[in-house]
Amino acid sequence: MTSTEQPLDGIAAQVAAVFAAGMDHVPFGQWLGLEISSIEDDRVTMRFEMRDEFVGNSEINVLHGGIISAALDTVGGLAALLGVLSRAAERSEDPPSPWLSTIDMRTDYLRPGSGREFAAAAFPLRVGRRSVVTRMELHNESGDLIAVGTGTYSVP
Amino acid sequence: MTSTEQPLDGIAAQVAAVFAAGMDHVPFGQWLGLEISSIEDDRVTMRFEMRDEFVGNSEINVLHGGIISAALDTVGGLAALLGVLSRAAERSEDPPSPWLSTIDMRTDYLRPGSGREFAAAAFPLRVGRRSVVTRMELHNESGDLIAVGTGTYSVP
Amino acid sequence: MTSTEQPLDGIAAQVAAVFAAGMDHVPFGQWLGLEISSIEDDRVTMRFEMRDEFVGNSEINVLHGGIISAALDTVGGLAALLGVLSRAAERSEDPPSPWLSTIDMRTDYLRPGSGREFAAAAFPLRVGRRSVVTRMELHNESGDLIAVGTGTYSVP
Amino acid sequence: MTSTEQPLDGIAAQVAAVFAAGMDHVPFGQWLGLEISSIEDDRVTMRFEMRDEFVGNSEINVLHGGIISAALDTVGGLAALLGVLSRAAERSEDPPSPWLSTIDMRTDYLRPGSGREFAAAAFPLRVGRRSVVTRMELHNESGDLIAVGTGTYSVP
Numbered sequence: 001m002t003s004t005e006q007p008l009d010g011i012a013a014q015v016a017a018v019f020a021a022g023m024d025h026v027p028f029g030q031w032l033g034l035e036i037s038s039i040e041d042d043r044v045t046m047r048f049e050m051r052d053e054f055v056g057n058s059e060i061n062v063l064h065g066g067i068i069s070a071a072l073d074t075v076g077g078l079a080a081l082l083g084v085l086s087r088a089a090e091r092s093e094d095p096p097s098p099w100l101s102t103i104d105m106r107t108d109y110l111r112p113g114s115g116r117e118f119a120a121a122a123f124p125l126r127v128g129r130r131s132v133v134t135r136m137e138l139h140n141e142s143g144d145l146i147a148v149g150t151g152t153y154s155v156p
Numbered sequence: 157m158t159s160t161e162q163p164l165d166g167i168a169a170q171v172a173a174v175f176a177a178g179m180d181h182v183p184f185g186q187w188l189g190l191e192i193s194s195i196e197d198d199r200v201t202m203r204f205e206m207r208d209e210f211v212g213n214s215e216i217n218v219l220h221g222g223i224i225s226a227a228l229d230t231v232g233g234l235a236a237l238l239g240v241l242s243r244a245a246e247r248s249e250d251p252p253s254p255w256l257s258t259i260d261m262r263t264d265y266l267r268p269g270s271g272r273e274f275a276a277a278a279f280p281l282r283v284g285r286r287s288v289v290t291r292m293e294l295h296n297e298s299g300d301l302i303a304v305g306t307g308t309y310s311v312p
Numbered sequence: 313m314t315s316t317e318q319p320l321d322g323i324a325a326q327v328a329a330v331f332a333a334g335m336d337h338v339p340f341g342q343w344l345g346l347e348i349s350s351i352e353d354d355r356v357t358m359r360f361e362m363r364d365e366f367v368g369n370s371e372i373n374v375l376h377g378g379i380i381s382a383a384l385d386t387v388g389g390l391a392a393l394l395g396v397l398s399r400a401a402e403r404s405e406d407p408p409s410p411w412l413s414t415i416d417m418r419t420d421y422l423r424p425g426s427g428r429e430f431a432a433a434a435f436p437l438r439v440g441r442r443s444v445v446t447r448m449e450l451h452n453e454s455g456d457l458i459a460v461g462t463g464t465y466s467v468p
Numbered sequence: 469m470t471s472t473e474q475p476l477d478g479i480a481a482q483v484a485a486v487f488a489a490g491m492d493h494v495p496f497g498q499w500l501g502l503e504i505s506s507i508e509d510d511r512v513t514m515r516f517e518m519r520d521e522f523v524g525n526s527e528i529n530v531l532h533g534g535i536i537s538a539a540l541d542t543v544g545g546l547a548a549l550l551g552v553l554s555r556a557a558e559r560s561e562d563p564p565s566p567w568l569s570t571i572d573m574r575t576d577y578l579r580p581g582s583g584r585e586f587a588a589a590a591f592p593l594r595v596g597r598r599s600v601v602t603r604m605e606l607h608n609e610s611g612d613l614i615a616v617g618t619g620t621y622s623v624p
Contacts, residue, residue: 027211028220055183064184065229065258070222102221103443104264104416104464106574108601108618109257110594125616126578130442130466131415133576135616148593148603150576150618152416152464154442259599260572260620262418264445264462266438281460282422286598286622287571289420291460304437304447306420306462308572308620310598339523340532367495376496377570378538385533414533416576421569 011085012039015078018098032067034074037119042086044078045121046071056113063113063146072136072149073102075120080132080153083124097156103131105151113147115140130155167241168195171234174254188223190230193275198242200234201277202227212269219269219302228292228305229258231276236288236309239280253312259287261307269303271296286311323397324351327390330410344379346386349431354398356390357433358383368425375425375458384448384461385414387432392444392465395436409468415443417463425459427452442467479553480507483546486566500535502542505587510554512546513589514539524581531581531614540604540617541570543588548600548621551592565624571599573619581615583608598623 008016016036023029037045048071056064080100088095122136136149164172172192179185193201204227212220236256244251278292292305320328328348335341349357360383368376392412400407434448448461476484484504491497505513516539524532548568556563590604604617 025214026220027209027214028222029212031209032222053183053187056185058181058183064182064226065261066184066188066222066226069225069229069261069263070220073221073225102265104262104445104462105221105225106260106262106418106618107225108260108593108620110601125576125613128466131464133416133578145593148618150416150574150616152443152576154440260601260618262462262574264437264464266445281420281457284622287620289422289572301437304462306418306460306572308420308599310596337526338532339521339526340534341524343521344534365495365499368497370493370495376494376538377541377573378496378500378534381537381541381573381575382532382534385537414577416574417533417537418572418574419537420572 008039011082011089014085015039015044015082018081019078029074032070032074034071034120039082042079042082043121043123044075044082045119046075047117047119049117050115060112061114063118065109068109068113068138068147069105069107069149071118071120071138072107072147073105073151075122076105076134076136076149076151077102077153079122079124079134083127083132084155087127099156100132100153103152103154105149107147107149109147111144111146113140115142115144117141128155164195167238167245170241171195171200171238174237175234185230188226188230190227190276195238198235198238199277199279200231200238201275202231203273203275205273206271216268217270219274221265224265224269224294224303225261225263225305227274227276227294228263228303229261229307231278232261232290232292232305232307233258233309235278235280235290239283239288240311243283255312256288256309259308259310261305263303263305265303267300267302269296271298271300273297284311320351323394323401326397327351327356327394330393331390341386344382344386346383346432351394354391354394355433355435356387356394357431358387358390359429359431361429362427372424373426375430377421380421380425380450380459381417381419381461383430383432383450384419384459385417385463387434388417388446388448388461388463389414389465391434391436391446395439395444396467399439411468412444412465415464415466417461419459419461421459423456423458425452427454427456429453476507479550479557482553483507483512483550486549487546497542500538500542502539502588507550510547510550511589511591512543512550513587514543515585515587517585518583528580529582531586533577536577536581536606536615537573537575537617539586539588539606540575540615541573541619543590544573544602544604544617544619545570545621547590547592547602551595551600552623555595567624568600568621571620571622573617575615575617577615579612579614581608583610585609
């Protein structure tokens with residue numbers, strides 16, 4: 001399911017492996033079909049292409065808000081996992097279970113979601129023992145910023 | 157697409173008609189398949205059933221967060237439309253174009269989305285000339301409150 | 313600092329005592345001067361009066377948004393504490409330290425904050441082991457809904 | 469009230485003038501005492517110093533969350549005004565009335581608000597005809613990121 005553009009090392013590889021294995025249990029995630037593009041430093045980027053079923057307004061052919069939120073939530077969750085695994089490694093602690101869940105999330109829909117291909121990126125703003133806050137953003141292939149989000153995730 | 161449980165009058169019927177006609181242009185909305193259950197006073201309720209593709213964790217068979225957000229956003233948009241049409245009627249003004257768009261939205265995921273059938277309900281908190289704020293909530297058939305949301309919608 | 317209108321029992325009394333003792337260490341809270349009006353079931357209500365320094369627009373004499381947010385955050389924190397203490401009591405667990413901190417909060421400013429006296433009320437939507445989500449609302453003495461909020465609080 | 473570190477030109481000077489004149493009608497804003505540090509490109513930065521009444525926990529001497537939210541809301545409103553005036557200038561349109569009001573705002577409290585001096589900065593994410601979305605952040609003098617926010621403002 002994940003096809004990273006370049007080999008990932010260490011914690012980045014763990015995040016990708018958790019995502020790949022986890023997708024087996026996430027039918028809606030499979031339907032969405034997001035792929036990891038890169039995991040660098042504290043930033044995760046995923047990609048997906050426009051599909052007919054993703055459209056929210058077929059007269060102007062733009063992404064539905066629900067697809068945008070789902071993409072931001074997905075990449076935010078991976079950035080939260082990356083943050084949690086990095087924190088555990090820095091402190092030489094055992095990593096927690098990788099099943100972070102979204103506590104709450106805000107999405108700001110900035111521009112119509114036009115495009116053929118989209119990049120959803122995220123990074124953690126704060127990694128705590130109990131919760132992680134992440135920032136997310138969605139661009140199209142022209143670099144237009146379509147939406148941003150902020151999410152709070154629960155550490156198991 | 158919409159199958160209301162009882163005949164709707166006046167503004168409620170307009171909202172249902174806008175939704176029914178609009179769905180022709182919303183492929184992702186068709187895929188979701190939400191139906192209007194009732195429009196009473198200032199409250200819109202929609203329903204949908206669990207489907208395999210909606211699942212976010214197949215080990216415990218719960219809704220994906222993206223489906224929850226999409227359902228809340230949809231019913232919030234209809235409640236915003238209801239508010240805008242009611243406001244125009246009260247003031248004897250021409251109704252604006254029915255194409256409200258979501259400016260921003262917060263979702264709080266309160267409990268795992270278990271259930272066979274779900275009710276998404278919404279009502280406007282404030283109906284302004286330029287924007288409408290709505291509250292949304294999602295229950296399952298046992299009455300468990302699964303998620304709540306708050307959305308701000310732009311009036312065209 | 314707190315002057316409840318009626319005697320509080322059990323957990324409600326504990327919440328009031330924590331608030332009263334805690335205020336000694338919260339200079340901005342003292343400056344705001346919110347008082348607990350009632351703690352019933354899972355709902356906390358606080359009150360405060362308009363003061364010159366609270367005004368955000370002296371031409372129309374309304375509360376500043378910062379005062380509104382601070383009031384909602386305060387009452388939300390007490391509702392979160394109430395939820396946490398109630399949960400511990402139901403489970404016969406030791407209560408956690410009462411120092412909940414706000415992780416994130418959304419405020420929706422619905423109407424101008426006109427009035428002489430204001431009631432800020434809150435209740436928990438979900439009480440978890442690590443975080444609590446609360447809903448808050450602010451009314452004036454005429455019953456106008458001025459603002460609502462949703463907050464996520466961290467359990468120590 | 470505003471003491472900018474360097475002379476401001478054009479639209480930046482207009483924003484500073486609106487703020488200076490507006491403060492006469494904002495008692496709580498005067499009490500807070502935020503000053504504009506710089507307005508460059510699309511970014512507004514304000515500063516304020518720790519004061520005894522701003523403290524939310526006197527045992528660790530940190531800012532109260534209400535002060536943090538009020539500072540973010542203030543600088544977000546100025547960034548929204550900057551965005552609105554810039555948009556009008558680009559389109560050779562008459563600028564709207566400068567009285568933007570906050571529709572909704574999310575604050576994420578990331579770290580304890582320790583410090584002697586704070587910088588609140590903001591920039592618009594989207595400038596529309598009816599609403600503006602801004603991002604805000606608060607740093608202390610050591611460069612620690614204390615809080616971030618996202619706000620939606622109404623254009624009159």
